[in-house]
Amino acid sequence: MEVFEGAIDRGLEGIVACSTGISSIVDATLTYRGFNIEDLADHSTFEETTFLLWNNKLPTEMELTEFQKKLRAQQVISDPLLERLKELPTDSVHPMSWLRTAVSIAGLFDSTADDISIEGQKDKAFRLTGLMGALVAAFERIRQKQDIVKAHPDKSIAWNFLYQLKGETPDEEMVKVFDTCLVLHADHELNCSTFASRVTTSSLSDIYSAIVSAIGALKGPLHGGANEQVMRMLKKIKTVDAAKEWVTEALAQKKKIMGMGHRVYKNGDPRAKVLRKMSESLTKKVGKGHYYEMSALIDETVKEKKGLLPNVDFYSATVYYSMGIPLDLYTPIFATSRISGWLAHIMEQHTNNRIYRPRGQFVGETHRTWKDLKDR
Amino acid sequence: MEVFEGAIDRGLEGIVACSTGISSIVDATLTYRGFNIEDLADHSTFEETTFLLWNNKLPTEMELTEFQKKLRAQQVISDPLLERLKELPTDSVHPMSWLRTAVSIAGLFDSTADDISIEGQKDKAFRLTGLMGALVAAFERIRQKQDIVKAHPDKSIAWNFLYQLKGETPDEEMVKVFDTCLVLHADHELNCSTFASRVTTSSLSDIYSAIVSAIGALKGPLHGGANEQVMRMLKKIKTVDAAKEWVTEALAQKKKIMGMGHRVYKNGDPRAKVLRKMSESLTKKVGKGHYYEMSALIDETVKEKKGLLPNVDFYSATVYYSMGIPLDLYTPIFATSRISGWLAHIMEQHTNNRIYRPRGQFVGETHRTWKDLKDR
Secondary structure, three states: OOOEOOOOOOOOOOEEEEEEOOEEEEOOEEEEOOEEHHHHHHHOOHHHHHHHHHHOOOOOHHHHHHHHHHHHHHHOOOHHHHHHHHOOOOOOOOHHHHHHHHHHHHHHOOOOOOOOOHHHHHHHHHHHHHHHHHHHHHHHHHHOOOOOOOOOOOOOHHHHHHHHHHOOOOOHHHHHHHHHHHHHHOOEOEOHHHHHHHHHHOOOOOHHHHHHHHHHHHHOOOOOOHHHHHHHHHHHHOOHHHHHHHHHHHHHOOOOOOOEOOOOOOOOOHHHHHHHHHHHHHHHHOOOHHHHHHHHHHHHHHHHHHOOOEOHHHHHHHHHHHOOOOHHHHHHHHHHHHHHHHHHHHHHHHHOOOOOOOEEEEOOOOOOOOOOHHHO | OOOEOOOOOOOOOOEEEEEEOOEEEEOOEEEEOOEEHHHHHHHOOHHHHHHHHHHOOOOOHHHHHHHHHHHHHHHOOOHHHHHHHHOOOOOOOOHHHHHHHHHHHHHHOOOOOOOOOHHHHHHHHHHHHHHHHHHHHHHHHHHOOOOOOOOOOOOOHHHHHHHHHHOOOOOHHHHHHHHHHHHHHOOEOEOHHHHHHHHHHOOOOOHHHHHHHHHHHHHOOOOOOHHHHHHHHHHHHOOHHHHHHHHHHHHHOOOOOOOEOOOOOOOOOHHHHHHHHHHHHHHHHOOOHHHHHHHHHHHHHHHHHHOOOEOHHHHHHHHHHHOOOOHHHHHHHHHHHHHHHHHHHHHHHHHOOOOOOOEEEEOOOOOOOOOOHHHO
16 A cells, blocks of 8 residues: 655645535635635625535525525424533533534434435534524523523524524624624635544544534634634733734744634635624724724734734634624634535535545554563 | 645545554554554453553553552543433434433533643543443443443443443453453554544544544444444344355345455454454353354355455454344444543644644636626
């Protein structure tokens, strides 16, 4: 067997693991199914984008209506599931650990959980994409000891998330911005959590297992946790005046600045540009413009001194903060969006599957001789 | 960035993902930490082997005693966890989905779940390796509506698994054979579930998330489900007389025969040799020798006609069957053993981490032009 060692211990950087028709990143351009991310951010919705990711085409009006109806119907948490969720600990529990558990339990209540036929995959795709935002909102309500808010089955995932989180009809601009955030986060080629979902899928495991793996991978601070860290950083810096000194000092000390740089985009993350505009407008609308100003200043300084550009996490922090979303829900929201991409990748993996089984290069001692316990 | 496309869509076959000092497979020889698997099967125990996997040395008597004490203390399921587990559905639930969920819930009850410091890793390693067998046994007791059996903290994981499963003091030969099975399954380089645990770990996610990913990956029939399928095959064939015809027919129809062949071992799986002996002795002891005879006949025929050799799953089927273990617990038992290897790999990943983020090769349509809904 041929063995390629060129990427050892580099996190498979530069290794093409599979062919994909879902998203592509070329020369700092991100496309979903061949459509530019800026076009999708400007014109599409999360639900339409999900249709596109799963079906490789834009829906007709009739297709979109039917698709939305099926997806929106899945935003409801069944009573037996909700009962179990209410019994889970929430104190000092990471929301992503809770979400991982909630999805895993949801799988136990799905009598066709192990159906990975094409129809089964589609069924789980609707179920899980519809459910995810409802679960995240339920987590917040449960830990705040508030009643669960049931979704409106005629409203979008973005609308319902904000509604289920806060228990009141959300502001339409907020819904629009939040929906665009979901579009921007929906897919990103073989990022770590998407890759995790494909690895789990590749043993022909079920879709719940694949999504649970993805949630677990996204949980890690090197992956999904960055926008939360960006906001914690901004809250620590406090003022625009302090930001310049803080960033200069941080750069001098070679500290990693959260939300800056990307392994794949060397010339800037196109999603950050869209998010920057939304951050500016939304922070000002809610009287938190100084957080945008601090972000912009840090952005400019890091660009000037280090040549690093903001990634998707940098401005999404202030966008979510402006919506009054608790900081530790930023990563669960990421999951609420990325699940559409995970499912596209899971379905694609099934079309041309081979189990992921790379090799390790053994670097330990060899030919060691057994010694009985008493002789050691 | 350099890009390597040589293994595209081949499940990363032949790609060296990382260096490792844990196990190696060279020329059909499997070693753990440089010790031959046959030596470990003959002389070691699962607990000692776990010490070896985690510490890269054989323990002294004092080290082993202390290690066993710490590990065995973790075989108890806490009352709050047990309460939640009893509330989970078990009807038509895949045992691995239940186990995935149980470990995920266990994480919510661990207030230091997110501690991935070296001390934290070790703490979780003991906790999860001790807990796994207890969870699998609890699943069986709960679905049979039997009382949970509490582990003896002075008895081994192998002893306690059989004890907790059946509620009676296990036969010492069974315990020895079961313990050897755990040794044989403990690690196997970058198999799919181990790789999954490293991928999840690589975002610096927590250990529970990594183990949950691994359980999900192991669940798939291309990975952990094979020994169960072997036993189902044998039960369908029923008699030694029917076996010859069955296997000839299956080969003629180019059907895949479960438990035969391995991507990495082309010259035979060394674990199968050890398991074959145990299968012969144990099946005869319990009056089920015909299952061994059928297995041996299939083994010989497939070798003769196809040149394929049995892998670890082929004879472990009849070994577990002889112990009266329900068929659908074979994969959870695999997890009960492999968790020691998963944890060794998780800890190793932490020593030299980079997030796993391979590339996809985009093969879809590009430069598609946005069309508004009404124009489609």
